[in-house]
Amino acid sequence: KQEVTQIPAALSVPEGENLVLNCSFTDSAIYNLQWFRQDPGKGLTSLLLIQSSQREQTSGRLNASLDKSSGRSTLYIAASQPGDSATYLCAVRLATSGTYKYIFGTGTRLKVLA
């Protein structure tokens, strides 16, 4: 059974720091992995999608990497800003034929201090 874990559960950093959020999954048979951010009481905003054949994706100050064999993905945020404060979620889509299951982690709650 696929399990997705995000460590740490919460993180506070001063503005301007570079930081790394971690996502690990137990079954490497995934179709893709997606990173989201969620602001309190709101829906999810898609940040980056990495297909299983890719190693990384970049968008602005964000870089996500994927190592399927070790069951890990990292989200790197450069030069963090107070506006980056949110909960960051990763989700994997299982590669099981005939199924379209997405498994989410419990998230990392990030606070960037001004």
Add this chain to the structure above:
Amino acid sequence: ETGVTQTPRHLVMGMTNKKSLKCEQHLGHNAMYWYKQSAKKPLELMFVYSLEERVENNSVPSRFSPECPNSSHLFLHLHTLQPEDSALYLCASSQDLANEQFFGPGTRLTVL
């Protein structure tokens, strides 16, 4: 704005009520999803539709009944819910089942 809207944004209902949640996407996508987000638990996938056909039903109780009349609209019909069904219900869409998902703002449901 992600192009996915949900109504109502907040809903309070008794256990004997019948209500419906509505989701509409303006992105021309072919796949739509319902998720449940409860406090302190990971997001749970409930239903997946592709080209108006249900392709995934994640062991959801029958008191939740989805409907997808066309590729732009998705409903979740609620009937005789329990207090533990109180949660944020999120709708998402994607171009197809292989692409990134775009989420709506959610409906905050409280069952009394």
